[in-house]
Amino acid sequence: KKCISTAQIVDILTAFNLDNNRLEFAKKAYQYTSNKNKYFQVVQQLSYAKNKEALETYMSNQ
Numbered sequence: 001k002k003c004i005s006t007a008q009i010v011d012i013l014t015a016f017n018l019d020n021n022r023l024e025f026a027k028k029a030y031q032y033t034s035n036k037n038k039y040f041q042v043v044q045q046l047s048y049a050k051n052k053e054a055l056e057t058y059m060s061n062q
Helices: 006-014 017-028 049-060
Strands: none
Touching: 006 017, 017 049
């Protein structure tokens, strides 16, 4: 069921100190997101280019 918005995920990501933890949560939350067309906002919350690329790759493989 798609029950969480991109904006809510962005808010939740602020609770994580480590970028790797933000990446893992973002991957898990993606399938439950109601507006995946705005998920680039989640990608922008990641600090490291390698994590941004990893999330984009994950999204394109879903």
